Amino acid sequence: EPEVTQTPSHQVTQMGQEVILRCVPISNHLYFYWYRQILGQKVEFLVSFYNNEISEKSEIFDDQFSVERPDGSNFTLKIRSTKLEDSAMYFCASRERASQPQHFGDGTRLSIL
C-alpha cells in the first residue's frame, strides 16, 4: 500500500541552525500538510499546501517556517534559526482529494540542543 515517507527519522541540530525536513507524499495526492507533536502534547496543525501554494497556516507557522514542493515528489518544511521549543515530532500528511482522509508519515523527531 502506498505510504507517506519522511526523512530523516531523527534530526539533531544546534539552536540557531536551519533544518529541512523532507517528505514524499503518496504519488497521486494533491493536498499536503505538516503537523507537529511536542512530547506529551497533542498533534497540532502547522500548514496546508495545495496547487503549489500555502492554502492555510496556523499561528505556530510564523516567518521562521517555510514549505516548498521543489519537484513533483518532495514536500519540505524548512525551519530557520531553530529554537529549543522547536523540538518535536514533525508529521507530514497528504490526501488525494478534499473528500478523502489524510494519511500520515512516521514523522521526523527534531531535537534542538
Place this chain on the structure above:
Amino acid sequence: TQLLEQSPQFLSIQEGENLTVYCNSSSVFSSLQWYRQEPGEGPVLLVTVVTGGEVKKLKRLTFQFGDARKDSSLHITAAQTGDTGLYLCAGARYGGSQGNLIFGKGTKLSVKP
C-alpha cells in the same frame, strides 16, 4: 479556538472487556477521523465518519458520529492485547476548505492478558 476533548485519557482493562472512548467538542466538524498511533510512528487511519448519526464498524471496533457532528465515540468489543495503543480522534473544521485537522489529546489504551 476549536477543541476536541478526548476521554478517558488513560484506560487499562483486562482482555475480553468492552470499552468506549469519547471525543467531544462544542464545534461542528465536517468529518471526523479516528487514528491509532504506535510509539515512534505516525497516526494510522482507522476510519472516517462524515454524516451525522453515522455508525461504522471495523471488526470489533464501532465508531459513531453524533447527530450534530460535534462528538464521536469508539467502542471496542472484547478487547484484545493487540488493541493496546494510543487512539486519536481528529476533526476537519466545518467550512474549512483545506481540511486541516484538529486533534484530541488521545486515549492511551492498555489491554492486559
